[in-house]
Amino acid sequence: MHTLDLDLERIARAAQVIDPVFLNSPQYVDEQLCAALGRRVLVKVETLNPLRSFKGRGVDLLARELAPGTRMVCTSTGNFGQAVGYAATRRGLKAEVFVPAGISQVKLTRMRSLGARVHEIQGPDVDGAARAFAAAHPEAVLVEDGQDARIAEGAGTIGVDLLKAGPIDAVVLPVGDGALITGVGRWLKEHSPATHIVGVCAQGAPSMATSWRLGRPVGTEGAHTFAEGIAISDPIPASVARMRVLVDQMVEVCDAQILQAMRTALVTLGVVPEPAGAAGLATLITGANVDQGLLPRLVSAP
Structure with missing residues (x-):
């Protein structure tokens, strides 16, 4: 069983040792959201x-x-670059984050403010630039979201949190590189096997959904969605293999549906999620680093 590389004991320990600022995030039932979605959420x-x-x-x-x-x-x-900058600064490490030129200025500014040195790369081979840099520096460690089991195990602490609320019929999660859904799925499949694990991808970036269905990594040429956090075009094989075991269903949503989900969150919860965070609106709002250019579209009439 491939998921053995996601260790349940490590997830349980992570829930005790991770910086408390990230643990036990709010989870609650909002009646307006339930009414808008037509189900208990x-x-x-x-x-x-x-x-x-x-x-x-x-x-x-x-x-x-x-x-x-x-x-x-x-x-x-x-978001991942912000996390690397934040963790590196607080643990006596250094952070080198490689990003495609033209990404959200909100996220770019925040990465730098949190301690990361940001390298903006023109052209499609951002991964290649990061790998070359890591290979040229003996003290460097290439950190791949979706590859390293420890990243998924840390995300799995969300599953620990969720079950404190009692039995859950289904969990719906946005799928980027797959660390979130595989970490949460690993914990829930062990401790709540009846829970249905659903992943959500953007229609403009369907590679993870396609890979899950076919059982092998299937890349695409670019991604065409405003949901940057789930705009994956080159799936990581280890993550796809974990998803095949842990995920029960994958769905795809268009950008218009994601924008409507953002509006729903704003109206019912008073929360403004970023597009990737809104994709899994039914149970989890995972990111709020919204590009300011989206705000006029968000508050305008549907």
């Missing part, structure tokens, strides 16, 4: 922390195991 808000996203859980777990002075190198469109 437990919403979990992962945005009330210094990163405004869930990414700090997994990166903090990984960073605490690295030697002082280690240079953490990663690629990101924003």
Whole structure:
């Protein structure tokens, strides 16, 4: 069973050792949201922390195991890079984050403010630039969201939190590189096997959904969605293999549906999620680093 590389004991321990600022995020039933969705919904808000996203859980777990002075190198469109910068700064490490040119200025500014040195790369091979940098620096460690089991295990602490509310019929989660859904899925499949695990991808970036259905990584040429956090075009094989075991269903939503979900969250919860965070609105709001250019569209009439 491939999921053995996601260790239940490590997830349980992570729930005790991860920086408390990321743990036990608010989760509650909001009657207006339930009415809007036509079902009983437990919403979990992962945005009330210094990163405004869930990414700090997994990166903090990984960073605490690295030697002082280690240079953490990663690629990101924003939230993961913020988490690497934050964890590195607080644990005596360095952060080198490689991003595609033209990403959200909100996320770019926040990555730098949290301690990351950001490298904006022109062209499609951002991953190649990060790998070359890591190979050229002996003290560097390439950190891949979706590859390293520790990142998924840290995200799995969300599953620990969720079950404190009691039995859950289904959990709906946005799928980027897969660390979130595989970490949460690993915990829930062990402790609540009847819970249905549903992943959500953007129609404009369907590679993870396609890979899950076919049982092998299937890349695409670019991604065409405003949901940067789930705009995956090159799936990680280890993550796809975990998803095949742990995920029960994958769905795809268009950008118009995501924008409507953002409006629903704003009206019912008073929360403004970023597009990727709104994709899994039914149970989990996972990110709130919203590009300011989206705000006029968000508050305008549908």
